[in-house]
Amino acid sequence: AEPFQKRPGSRASVFAAEEQPLLTGLPAAAYEISKWVYGRRVGRNGHVVWERNYYSVPFAHIGTTVDLRITDRVIQAYRGHERLTSHLLLPEGAANEYRTNDADLPAGEKYRQWDPARVREWAGRIGPAAVTVVNRIFESVPVAEQGLDAALAVLRLSRRYSAERVEAACRLALAGRVRSPRYAHLQPILATEQDRAAGFRPPRDEPIEHGGYVRGAEYYAGGAK
Numbered sequence: 001a002e003p004f005q006k007r008p009g010s011r012a013s014v015f016a017a018e019e020q021p022l023l024t025g026l027p028a029a030a031y032e033i034s035k036w037v038y039g040r041r042v043g044r045n046g047h048v049v050w051e052r053n054y055y056s057v058p059f060a061h062i063g064t065t066v067d068l069r070i071t072d073r074v075i076q077a078y079r080g081h082e083r084l085t086s087h088l089l090l091p092e093g094a095a096n097e098y099r100t101n102d103a104d105l106p107a108g109e110k111y112r113q114w115d116p117a118r119v120r121e122w123a124g125r126i127g128p129a130a131v132t133v134v135n136r137i138f139e140s141v142p143v144a145e146q147g148l149d150a151a152l153a154v155l156r157l158s159r160r161y162s163a164e165r166v167e168a169a170c171r172l173a174l175a176g177r178v179r180s181p182r183y184a185h186l187q188p189i190l191a192t193e194q195d196r197a198a199g200f201r202p203p204r205d206e207p208i209e210h211g212g213y214v215r216g217a218e219y220y221a222g223g224a225k
Contacts, residue, residue: 032071039065043145044152045114046104050075052095052143055087056104096144116144119151126158127167129174136180153183161190168195 001012009017040048042061047054050068057066057077061084069076076086087099098115116138123134134151141147158166169189173181189195 032073034069034071037068037070040068041065044148045145047098047100047145048077049143049145051090053090054096054098054145056085056098056100058084058104059106114148114152116148116151119148119155122155123151126155126163127170129167129170130155132174133170133181133186137182140180150182154181154186157183157186157190165190165195 001010003010037050040050042048042057042064043054044062045054046059046062047056048066048068050070055075055077061079064079066077066079066084069078070089073089074086075089077084085101085104087101090097090099120131120134123130133154137151137154138144138147154170155166157169161169166186169186170181172189172195173185176185178185
């Protein structure tokens, strides 16, 4: 480099002495354009939905909302300024697929996710009418996960009532006008013992509680579609 005419040094020497020490190295990863999506709820199965696919979030955050940062390659879940997890983005065109990090699952006994297959398996242990109710719930929503809560609400009735009675209530509800009965249709049938009044017998080890026929399934269907 040519020296200065009226001062000692040159452009190169000034750069080396004053500017070069202030420079920092390039980042290890190239800058990626990203977009943010806020307030996505973490489902009961420990996953958040993005573009019809499911990405795991640490199980402690089930039921909360998280923010998603999406690039061309990855999807990351944040809670405030804390990054909770990161996944490679599923390819365009994929649907109803899962990305699950083992670290996001509870420790100890292997965690089994709630998914449509597991819900249908539970319904199958109750009976064919329960399977029909669950299948119709899944058919009524655009993404399977949207039907999980409704299907589980129906099946959890078997924790309060016998499986035989829940199956009978499902048959009675399916005989009504509502194509896809939900908890709101089945619970009143069981609470008022209409499944028994309609001729569906309870198991022998469950004593019969006598009660009159209050209203039919048509009434509780209420015109809901």
